[in-house]
Amino acid sequence: xxxxxxxxxxxxxxxxxxxxxxxxxxxxxxxxxxxxxxxxxxxxxxxxxxxxxxxxxxxxxxxxxxxxxxxxxxxxxxxxxxxxxxxxxxxxxxxxxxxxxxxxxxxxxxxxxxxxxxxxxxxxxxxxxxxxxxxxxxxxxxxxxxxxxxxxxxxxxxxxxxxxxxx
Amino acid sequence: xxxxxxxxxxxxxxxxxxxxxxxxxxxxxxxxxxxxxxxxxxxxxxxxxxxxxxxxxxxxxxxxxxxxxxxxxxxxxxxxxxxxxxxxxxxxxxxxxxxxxxxxxxxxxxxxxxxxxxxxxxxxxxxxxxxxxxxxxxxxxxxxxxxxxxxxxxxxxxxxxxxxxxxxxxxxxxxxxxxxxxxxxxxxxxxxxxxxxxxxxxxxxxxxxxxxxxxxxxxxxxxxxxxxxxxxxxxxxxxxxxxxxxxxxxxxxxxxxxxxxxxxxxxxxxxxxxxxxxxxxxxxxxxxxxxxxxxxxxxxxxxxxxxxxxxxxxxxxxxxxxxxxxxxxxxxxxxxxxxxxxxxxxxxxxxxxxxxxxxxxxxxxxxxxxxxxxxxxxxxxxxxxxxxxxxxxxxxxxxxxxxxxxxxxxxxxxxxxxxxxxxxxxxxxxxxxxxxx
Numbered sequence: 083x084x085x086x087x088x089x090x091x092x093x094x095x096x097x098x099x100x101x102x103x104x105x106x107x108x109x110x111x112x113x114x115x116x117x118x119x120x121x122x123x124x125x126x127x128x129x130x131x132x133x134x135x136x137x138x139x140x141x142x143x144x145x146x147x148x149x150x151x152x153x154x155x156x157x158x159x160x161x162x163x164x165x166x167x168x169x170x171x172x173x174x175x176x177x178x179x180x181x182x183x184x185x186x187x188x189x190x191x192x193x194x195x196x197x198x199x200x201x202x203x204x205x206x207x208x209x210x211x212x213x214x215x216x217x218x219x220x221x222x223x224x225x226x227x228x229x230x231x232x233x234x235x236x237x238x239x240x241x242x243x244x245x246x247x248x249x
Numbered sequence: 250x251x252x253x254x255x256x257x258x259x260x261x262x263x264x265x266x267x268x269x270x271x272x273x274x275x276x277x278x279x280x281x282x283x284x285x286x287x288x289x290x291x292x293x294x295x296x297x298x299x300x301x302x303x304x305x306x307x308x309x310x311x312x313x314x315x316x317x318x319x320x321x322x323x324x325x326x327x328x329x330x331x332x333x334x335x336x337x338x339x340x341x342x343x344x345x346x347x348x349x350x351x352x353x354x355x356x357x358x359x360x361x362x363x364x365x366x367x368x369x370x371x372x373x374x375x376x377x378x379x380x381x382x383x384x385x386x387x388x389x390x391x392x393x394x395x396x397x398x399x400x401x402x403x404x405x406x407x408x409x410x411x412x413x414x415x416x417x418x419x420x421x422x423x424x425x426x427x428x429x430x431x432x433x434x435x436x437x438x439x440x441x442x443x444x445x446x447x448x449x450x451x452x453x454x455x456x457x458x459x460x461x462x463x464x465x466x467x468x469x470x471x472x473x474x475x476x477x478x479x480x481x482x483x484x485x486x487x488x489x490x491x492x493x494x495x496x497x498x499x500x501x502x503x504x505x506x507x508x509x510x511x512x513x514x515x516x517x518x519x520x521x522x523x524x525x526x527x528x529x530x531x532x533x534x535x536x537x538x539x540x541x542x543x544x545x546x547x548x549x550x551x552x553x554x555x556x557x558x559x560x561x562x563x564x565x566x567x568x569x570x571x572x573x574x575x576x577x578x579x580x581x582x583x584x585x586x587x588x589x590x591x592x593x594x595x596x597x598x599x600x601x602x603x604x605x606x607x608x609x610x611x612x613x614x615x616x617x618x619x620x621x622x623x624x625x626x627x628x629x630x631x632x633x634x635x636x637x638x639x640x641x642x643x644x645x646x647x648x649x650x651x652x653x654x655x656x657x658x659x660x661x662x663x664x665x666x667x668x669x670x671x672x673x674x675x676x677x678x679x680x681x682x683x684x685x686x
Contacts, residue, residue: 085398085541092544099551106558122576123582134587206609214602218632219463227624244602
């Protein structure tokens with residue numbers, strides 16, 4: 083009886099030790115993996131530099147993809163660009179925002195009045211715009227010839243603005 | 250596997266140590282051990298402690314501590330053969346429990362052991378042995394006190410066939426003469442060891458005639474006659490002569506086992522592979538000492554391995570520099586990876602929108618392509634980058650030149666001019682050009 087009890091005790095203790103050993107091996111492997119990974123990490127200075135670049139890039143991207151549409155700011159920017167181009171914004175109309183995948187899409191229609199050079203300058207200014215957008219349509223109403231380059235005419239611009247509401 | 254067999258007598262025990270079982274048995278040690286006075290009487294243990302102490306010295310000297318051991322149950326053991334209806338082992342046990350007072354009127358608690366000999370026609374032949382429980386318990390205590398593991402307490406009758414196994418021919422009954430100091434125990438049994446009768450003659454000098462007279466009542470139990478007479482115990486020349494006369498009178502073969510029959514019994518006891526009748530059977534089979542040794546070895550091996558791992562882990566975690574700085578670095582790395590992930594995600598979203606096509610360059614190229622005498626109205630650019638407009642030209646060559654200029658500017662991938670009408674005042678045409686390379 084005593085032998086049997088001793089046998090069961092030894093068996094149980096062996097099983098417990100085996101379990102503990104397996105846990106120890108697993109912990110050791112985890113530690114080794116951690117150390118190995120840490121050894122492959124870039125240095126602190128490199129990481130700081132990468133982090134700075136990444137933050138700047140993220141800031142730039144977040145400016146291009148705002149979380150919402152700020153009508154006042156957009157209007158002010160477009161009017162300022164038009165003035166700088168030598169044209170005048172006759173009408174500015176924002177459409178309703180709608181979903182486009184993860185993004186919000188909103189149409190903007192601008193009616194610009196000015197000579198040919200101001201139209202070209204305005205289009206160039208839009209292309210340099212930091213806000214994410216896409217041309218939808220433009221139409222010039224007027225006669226375009228070397229003789230009428232300085233004559234003001236109306237141009238209608240439709241663009242789609244984008245925002246990322248989760249950011 | 251090693252095993253110890255012990256046969257207890259008056260004041261003496263024959264102990265053997267064998268290796269192996271059945272036919273592959275090898276005798277390692279055999280010794281007759283004197284026991285303290287009155288500690289063992291007529292093959293029964295009276296003082297287990299004293300017997301155990303006497304045996305323990307030899308057990309230690311043989312290196313046999315912890316080995317399994319079997320012992321003979323002693324002369325107060327009865328064996329009976331029963332014919333019962335066929336039943337399950339559990340039912341048989343229940344039946345015997347109810348019938349034991351009737352079958353074995355010992356007047357005290359008995360231990361039973363049984364074995365099914367044969368099954369035939371809904372009936373089975375069962376051999377049942379009984380021994381006073383006190384005898385079994387004391388034998389077990391003596392073995393434990395000797396440092397052995399009790400494995401069996403076997404009836405002597407179970408071992409008898411070993412004494413005449415392979416000696417002579419014939420199927421007749423066997424008459425066993427066991428010579429004691431002042432007595433002779435006569436047992437008649439079948440060749441398989443099944444007891445048929447038993448009696449004891451108390452006399453210092455016994456002749457063949459006396460033996461014949463004593464055997465007569467027993468022969469009534471035996472239909473086939475006696476085939477063998479086995480003479481064992483403390484033999485003298487007179488006793489051998491008396492046994493020879495008895496064998497001659499019965500027309501049987503006289504067998505003298507040669508070795509001390511008590512040792513032969515002890516060897517048979519230790520080497521029997523699977524005893525059929527064992528008073529200890531119900532108590533379960535003890536664990537093999539070797540299994541215990543293996544388990545202990547495994548335990549210590551695992552213990553050492555575990556301690557080793559603990560040391561390695563301690564070295565990794567504590568001695569190999571401060572872990573906190575590593576953790577901080579890993580945290581910083583994770584934060585950087587998260588930041589880079591956000592950048593990638595934003596870029597992917599911007600990629601969905603697509604870059605604005607080169608509208609300013611296209612319009613500039615269009616304006617530069619306007620020659621004197623050429624005018625364009627209703628200029629329209631749609632989302633896909635298709636520019637359309639209606640034009641007038643005073644010179645029929647100007648639209649073609651304009652087309653060439655647009656293509657040369659590389660701001661347009663294609664340009665088409667379709668003339669609608671011509672006349673003296675000039676011609677009208679439609680321009681269609683696709684922006685982009």
